[in-house]
Amino acid sequence: MTPEARNRLVAIGAILVAGAALGWIALGNMGENLVYYWKPSELLAQGEKAYGATVRLGGVVVPGSVQWNGDHTSLTFQVADTHLPTAAKVTVSATETPPQMFREGIGVVVEGSFQSNQVFKTNRLMVNHSNEYKAPHDGGMPGDWKDTVTQAANEQ
């Protein structure tokens, strides 16, 4: 075999292997096996099996559910599958100061465990930003998260 022909064989072999690997990942069931976070409905569907295991829970912060205690840095809110009022909800209790972006209606991913008292305890709260980037309305400056949280607490 000439070196040229061998190189072409290497090319074809590499492309076949690469294509097969990609096809396996794209079309195989890896999407179902690899789970970065569970939605509240998926977590609740696990029933008692979900208790205690360290998992990530992702969803949207239910408007009106945020309770913030600045003295004890304790934050409680509900996470729902979607913005629909009928969506499955899980109460989350966080012990850390939330990121600045945290507000009602925004997506969050929390890492922690679901307790048997139906509260998801977390010490890692992440905000899931959407792909929307907009200028502030009526030229106002964006608010601080503390204002948003305090405002939400006062409104209750």
Added chain:
Amino acid sequence: MPFWSPLALLAVALGLVITHFAVPTTRAWMWKASAVVGLGALALLLYLGLIWAPPEAFMSDVGRILYVHVPFVWMCMIAFTLNVGCAIAYLMKKSWRTDALAESTAEIGVMFGAGGVLMGSIWARPTWGVWWDWDPRLISTAVMLLSYVGYLAFRSFTEDPERRATWSAAASILGYVSLPIVWFSVRWWNSLHQVQSTSQSLDSQMRIVMWWGTVTMLFFLFAFVVKRYEIARSRQSSALEAPPEAPRQEVAA
């Protein structure tokens, strides 16, 4: 962004590189001009990104990193796509030029990719609340960058230039699998990272600045790739005219 925009960028980058090689009269000046124009574009980008564009509604000024984070990662992906093109071209028809261009594009791609990840991390801390998380997009990007770092390491550890060119080309084709995984990871799996922006999801002024950032980085990509290519070419020619194994002994007077 429309779905074809990365392909349009790739076409522009490819056009520049092909012009550089196909038109000998452009070789001396075009990449230098690209670097100079890039510096001018960067100055304008600083103005557009930091002053002209409005702050993001919820992220405030932190959101401005979008104008460099996204272009950096796009340049990384364009460079890796050029790299796999060179790899296939080399295996089809042996040429030290395509091998040198493959080395150049891989290294420049890793540079842009590492910059993009670094800026993503800086962006993530104030917005997501963490520097890093084991999210599908972040993992796949890390794997992609590491596979190209491995590609470069393989190149520098292999002595025989012919073996290096052939097997690094095969490695390049295999490594390129990571790129579509990175691109689609935000759609295939639940992810902390947001999906690609569309024209609708981006404020019109912000969209202009993001495009300007992309154009700016494209000028730099071309200049860097050509410069790094020339370094690779001069290393190849010095390897061909290799000096004797040991320095000649000075004859004692």
